[in-house]
Each structure stands twice: as structure tokens, then as C-alpha cells.
Amino acid sequence: xxxxxxxxxxxxxxxxxxxxxxxxxxxxxxxxxxxxxxxxxxxxxxxxxxxxxxxxxxxxxxxxxxxxxxxxxxxxxxxxxxxxxxxxxxxxxxxxxxxxxxxxxx
Amino acid sequence: xxxxxxxxxxxxxxxxxxxxxxxxxxxxxxxxxxxxxxxxxxxxxxxxxxxxxxxxxxxxxxxxxxxxxxxxxxxxxxxxxxxxxxxxxxxxxxxxxxxxxxxxxxxxxxxxxxxxxxxxxxxxxxxxxxxxxxxxxxxxxxxxxxxxxxxxxxxxxxxxxxxxxxxxxxxxxxxxxxxxxxxxxxxxxxxxxxxxxxxxxxxxxxxxxxxx
Numbered sequence: 001x002x003x004x005x006x007x008x009x010x011x012x013x014x015x016x017x018x019x020x021x022x023x024x025x026x027x028x029x030x031x032x033x034x035x036x037x038x039x040x041x042x043x044x045x046x047x048x049x050x051x052x053x054x055x056x057x058x059x060x061x062x063x064x065x066x067x068x069x070x071x072x073x074x075x076x077x078x079x080x081x082x083x084x085x086x087x088x089x090x091x092x093x094x095x096x097x098x099x100x101x102x103x104x105x106x
Numbered sequence: 107x108x109x110x111x112x113x114x115x116x117x118x119x120x121x122x123x124x125x126x127x128x129x130x131x132x133x134x135x136x137x138x139x140x141x142x143x144x145x146x147x148x149x150x151x152x153x154x155x156x157x158x159x160x161x162x163x164x165x166x167x168x169x170x171x172x173x174x175x176x177x178x179x180x181x182x183x184x185x186x187x188x189x190x191x192x193x194x195x196x197x198x199x200x201x202x203x204x205x206x207x208x209x210x211x212x213x214x215x216x217x218x219x220x221x222x223x224x225x226x227x228x229x230x231x232x233x234x235x236x237x238x239x240x241x242x243x244x245x246x247x248x249x250x251x252x253x254x255x256x257x258x259x260x261x262x263x264x265x266x267x268x269x270x271x272x273x274x275x276x277x278x279x280x281x282x283x284x285x286x287x288x289x290x291x292x293x294x295x296x297x298x299x300x301x302x303x304x305x306x307x308x309x310x311x312x313x314x315x316x317x318x
Contacts, residue, residue, distance in 0.1 A: 027280060030280070030282045031282060031284075034282050034283075034284035035284055035286075037284075038284050038285060038286040039286060042286055042287075042288055045288075046288060053287070053288060053289040053290075053294070053315050054287065054288045054289075055268055055285065055286075055287040055288075055289075055296075055313050055315075056285060056286055056287070057270055057283065057284070057285035057311070058283070058284050058285065059272055059281065059282070059283045059284075060281070060282050061274070061279060061280075061281040061282075062279040062280050062281070063279070064277050064278055064279035065277065066274060066275040066276075066277035066278075066279050067237065067239050067242065067274060067275045068272065068273070068274040068275070068281075069242050069243055069245075069246045069272070069273045069274065070246070070270070070271065070272045070273070071246040071247045071249070071250045071270075071271050071273075072250055072268065072269060072270040072271065073247075073250035073251050073253070073254040073269045074254075074266075074267065074268045074269070075254055075258060075266060075267040075268075075269075076266040076267070076268070076315075077266070077317075081266070083268075098270060100268045100313070102266050102268075102289075102315045102317075104318050105317075105318060106318075
């Protein structure tokens with residue numbers, strides 16, 4: 001059972017578009033947005049019905065010319081577990097979402 | 107006919123020469139030739155290999171001669187009745203069932219301990235670092251590997267780890283990092299730490315998932 005990264009990519013992209021869509025960066029709403037993105041992504045991933053534990057991370061940053069790097073390192077079974085990263089941006093903000101899927105052996 | 111005889115003789119001579127070589131050489135290949143004082147015992151494998159090769163060459167070259175007693179089937183361990191070698195299937199090791207439902211008592215993911223480790227490592231590694239666009243990409247990759255290795259030492263066995271680091275330039279912008287997991291809350295957890303100096307900031311998170 002291999003993790004299907006393309007499927008996860010599409011799901012997450014849809015969720016981001018739904019939440020952030022045409023909005024501009026707003027300090028007051030950012031917490032709400034990140035929580036919504038993460039929750040919606042997780043719900044849709046669970047609906048796939050696969051025996052995986054999921055970890056979804058979302059980072060939203062205001063576009064001000066500063067640089068941002070993210071990296072991740074995982075200690076797991078490479079044959080069954082996998083990850084997927086989605087980058088999205090608009091005029092005023094950047095959004096990076098990571099999905100980590102860890103398999104459950106039944 | 108003449109050439110055939112000489113070929114057979116050549117094979118025989120080669121065999122004798124091979125054995126002589128084996129006798130003359132010292133027992134272990136690592137020992138220097140000049141310094142050996144003991145009686146040299148020929149390595150048995152070497153002489154046997156030579157003898158098989160010379161016998162094979164004589165078998166190949168001499169057509170219509172008497173078949174030697176040892177044929178090609180002796181080179182393989184298992185042979186079927188037709189004379190073809192049987193290749194053993196590669197056995198995949200199957201692990202025994204551990205009948206384990208969850209981690210041992212007192213062996214769970216200790217979030218506080220991992221957080222302390224993360225904070226310490228971040229402070230050590232990034233204390234004097236200055237943000238640079240080219241240098242930060244490899245820096246953050248090596249940082250995740252370092253944090254993962256540190257976390258592996260304090261985390262109990264049968265835990266899978268995911269280590270995630272966000273590193274950015276210190277400017278006038280704001281950043282929010284959120285995450286949510288779908289797991290077993292009794293066994294799985296996470297730990298996170300942040301660090302910032304005048305030119306950069308870093309957010310590190312380690313998720314520990316129990317391997318069922």
C-alpha cells in the first residue's frame with residue numbers, strides 16, 4: 001500500500017482555494033484560516049478511507065520580501081509512508097501545507 | 107590428432123603448474139613473502155579452483171574425447187533429475203507476531219523531554235547564524251536531520267518520527283504555523299520549539315506516531 005501523493009495534493013489545493021481564495025492577508029483572521037485549512041484537509045483525507053494516520057501542517061506568511069525555508073525529515077517505513085507538500089500564493093501572502101501519512105499495519 | 111594430444115597435455119601441465127604455485131605461496135595473502143619462516147601450507151580453495159578450471163578447459167577443447175567424471179552439474183548444489191540446476195527462492199524473513207496493542211507502560215512519547223532537546227539544539231545550532239538566501243536551504247535541511255537524530259535518542263522504540271522545521275528571515279512580516287493530526291491521542295503526540303535572533307527565526311516540530 002503506497003501513499004498516493006497526487007490525490008492528497010489535489011485535495012489540499014482545493015481546501016486552500018476554498019479558504020483563502022481571493023482574500024488579502026488579515027492579521028485577525030489568519031488563525032481562523034490556518035485552522036480551517038488544516039481541518040478541512042484532514043476531513044477530506046479521512047474520507048479516502050485508507051488506513052493511515054495523518055499529520056497536516058500549514059504555514060501562512062505575509063508577503064513582505066523576506067525569505068522562508070521549510071524542511072522536514074522523517075523516520076518511518078519508506079515503502080508504506082509518504083508525504084506531500086502544496087505551495088500556494090497570492091498577492092499578499094504565501095501558504096505552505098505539508099501532509100505526512102503514516103501507515104497503520106492491521 | 108596431434109594437436110588434440112598436445113592440448114590435453116597442456117591442460118595437464120597447467121594443472122601441475124597451478125598446484126606448484128599454490129604450494130610455493132605463503133598461507134595467508136596478507137603476510138609479506140620475504141618474512142615467512144613457517145612451512146607454507148597451500149590454501150585448499152586455490153588449488154581446487156585451479157584444478158577445476160584446467161579440467162574445464164580440457165573438457166571444452168577436446169572434442170570427442172572421454173567425458174570426465176566431474177561434469178558441469180557438480181558446480182551447482184541442487185540439481186533436478188534432468189540435470190538443470192534448481193535455483194533456491196530468496197526467502198523473505200517473516201517476523202513473529204508481537205501481540206502488542208500499545209507501547210509499554212512508561213514508554214510513551216515524552217513531549218516535554220523532546221521539547222527541551224529541541225530548544226537546546228536550536229539554540230546551539232543557530233546562535234551565531236545569519237540568514238542568507240543561498241545558505242539557508244542546506245542549513246535547514248541539515249538542521250532537520252540533526253534534530254531528528256537528537257529526537258531519536260530520547261524517543262522510545264516503535265515510534266515513527268516526523269521532524270518539520272520552518273526557517274525564515276526576520277523582517278516586518280508575520281507568520282502563523284498550524285498543524286493538526288489524525289492519530290491515537292493516547293500513544294501519539296508532538297513537541298515544538300522556536301528560536302529567533304536578530305536576522306532569522308526558526309520553528310521546529312517533531313511528531314511521534316506509534317507504529318502499530
